[in-house]
Amino acid sequence: MHFTQNRRALSRPGTAALAVLGVAVSSFAVLGAVAPAAHAVGTINDIVINEVESNGGSPGDWIELYNNNSVDSVVLDGAQLSDSDNGHTITITGTIAPNSYAWFQTDNSATPGNFGLGGADSARLFAAGDTPGTDPSIDSYSWTNHAATTFGRYPDGAGAKNGGDFFTTTAPTQGTANSYTAPVNPSPAAYAGVVVNEVESNGDVNGDWVELYNTRAFGSVNLTGAILADSNNSNIYTIGSVSIPAGQYRAFYVEDDGVGGGFGLGDVDAARLFAAGTQDLATATVISEYSWSTHSPTTYGRNPNGTGPFQITGTANTFAAANSFVGVPVTTLAGNVVISEVESQPQGTPTFAGDWIELYNASGTPQDIAGAVLSDNDNTHAFRLPSSTAPLAVGEYRAFRVDDALIDGNFGLGGADSARLYEAGSILGTSPAVDQTSWASHATHTWGRLSPSGTGSFTGTSAPTPNLAN
Known part of the structure; x- marks a missing residue:
């Protein structure tokens, strides 16, 4: 958006x-x-x-x-x-x-x-x-x-x-x-302790918003005139007459059409806070910021509030309140689901006429892969499997085309690149990958695991086999 x-x-x-x-x-x-x-x-x-x-x-x-x-x-x-x-x-x-x-x-x-x-x-x-x-x-x-x-x-x-x-x-x-x-930029010293704490980039009932949190033990911070921006220095939302008491939260709908400078937050974007009176965002000191590479299914929030790293929040957004991580997915795919085959140079197969990554369920139980993330070697490239994605059956191979222009977060695989699989709720660049493989050049056909159990090393295959054993 x-x-x-x-x-x-x-x-x-x-x-x-x-x-x-x-x-x-x-x-x-x-x-x-x-x-x-x-x-x-x-x-x-x-x-x-x-x-x-x-x-x-x-x-x-x-x-x-x-x-x-x-x-x-x-x-x-x-x-x-x-x-x-x-x-x-x-x-x-x-x-x-x-x-x-x-x-x-x-x-x-x-x-x-x-x-x-x-x-x-x-x-x-x-x-x-x-x-x-x-x-x-x-x-x-x-x-x-x-x-x-x-x-x-x-x-x-x-x-x-x-x-x-x-x-x-x-x-x-x-x-x-x-x-x-x-332009002369003001000092951000007056805002020490105020941080970006939660971000909604995919529009809840009121649109996109950025939450700030005052981590100070005592003392309010006057936010009047402070600036919220996304990754575009021309998108400037100026905060009105607002103070934020110690230990309290304030959230701002940056997409509000009634506010001068309103803007939407994209799936690859950032939320940044600058001092009031800032003239040149490109050279100003950022008070606090957070960047992401794909929309969160809920919001992105700090855990713990104010000081911790960002992660996908739980089942509910917490506009102007402490972040909730109830219902955050726990690690389930590690050791159970692996990358089995990768096509980085399309061969024109009828069903998969593009770049794709194939997953394999090497465990003894079905695996819920909805929300899992596929990526290449760029943390800004993230294809999140839709919530409607069916579980991966025991021993099932399933390929996902990642360069389809119709999917959100699409990306192509290069001649020297990687394929990575992340748990639902992961943040690329911070969370560990469930599985990954890298290559230095395109394969003649595809790169695939030697063993059908999903434990073998990768080598060049004799033919692409999406959704089938290599």
Whole structure:
């Protein structure tokens, strides 16, 4: 449920044909009817959105791009710019020299697909041939109100994509370096003892929320103006007039549409707390934070409260109260269920035309695998088996495709990678794996255990055998 609050952008449908793009350092042509062309990885991906004028500046609304590549120029031919509406796109052309800028007017009535940028809107860059709403953007930036001047990256070109570190500039600087008064971040010392204690990222009845806990033995902490953010430095929820007494909890619905800066928490995301008055989240000291790689079936919470590591909580969320771990699954799979076979380079089998991991029940009793987690060597890649997953029968082999785009937490297996199995309730990177295997290159067919008992070593098989003995 990861999103930035966006409202309808001001649309200015256009009529005819050509758009002129502003330039710096490099020479650009007039944009005509350019056929979409395939983009090369490492070229268009070097480009970021660097500055945005959404309130009708000179000559109108525009988006500035920056080439972060310090060696190579980047050809933009066929790339597209859009706002938050997938039906609004203009096609751009030209070449940006290394570490240089180019700006494009989006609301020129002579530009096919022209659009205006709204007070609550987004600027998005797509590669040639990509489709907004279907393909991911190369970069994006969203805002909830017009800037008095423009929104720009600080420093130029820096920060994470799809959010980055944007601030209100001191003056528009289309085609040149952004103009700023360098932000000064406050000290977090006043918040010592306040920690992120529980997180709901998958939306209970009220949405996504972050709980804070004051671990001090005595003394309230004034949270007024403190900032909650996710992994995107542009998603900023400012806490209202609230204090948190010693030993008490306060929780905040960060997804509340009625709160300026409301945002949703994603399945791969973070909850972070910053001091009131923080200007630059990228350089500020985080007071407390927690990151996760997949939604929890309940919430993530500290155990014990305030000081312990995070784990999946019990059968009930505990909004603004001490965490509960009643009903947390106990270890059951270790020594009973193993990884039996791995396909990292699909052979096109009819049922499993992708990457898959096969499990085997080596025990004498059926094993409940609902909620168990499959992963590769990246702790941010986690496919949690659905609650509807049937138990694994004695001696049963069952393969799970992990790169299916329709499953939550999907991932592909690489030529040098791992397959890992975790208990339900595990947190990757913290909890031990039930079973795992690693390889240095793709197998000719698959990697599989020599012994049907599930205890043998892995070797290359003579043929893939999903759901069957190797």
